[in-house]
Amino acid sequence: MSAEPAGSDGRKRILFGGGAPAALVVAHFVAHFVLAATIPRWWSQRVGAAVDGRLATGLLLALLLALPSLWTLSVVGGRVARRVAGGPVAGGRRGAGA
Incomplete structure (x- = not known):
């Protein structure tokens, strides 16, 4: 007999999805920090150009x-x-x- 209850593999597959959800979370955080650094600088350049500095x-x-x-x-x-x-x-x- 197995020490694990029946159906535990199915639950693990649903909860962890083979690593895809973790990869999406990591990609989300990386995109967030990249955009948080890029967008304010881009916006300041646009406003600076609009008011001629x-x-x-x-x-x-x-x-x-x-x-x-x-x-x-x-x-x-x-x-x-x-x-x-x-x-x-x-x-x-x-x-x-x-």
Whole structure:
């Protein structure tokens, strides 16, 4: 008799898949780190070319592009602060603006 329970080979094959899932995970991490190093440098070159290397123009462009995100952040932050303080969130009714 075998020391392993019946069907354990099938479970190992399903769980480990002959190494393919591990290879996909490794490939994913390698691609992530390569892209994390490459994309910011590429983007900075594109923006630098768009503003002709002028710092003031680049800062103004960054501020204009960031305004919608900053407005959203301020709205969310204000709602959280009011909710923590126990004040009205929307329309004067607590819990109305979820």
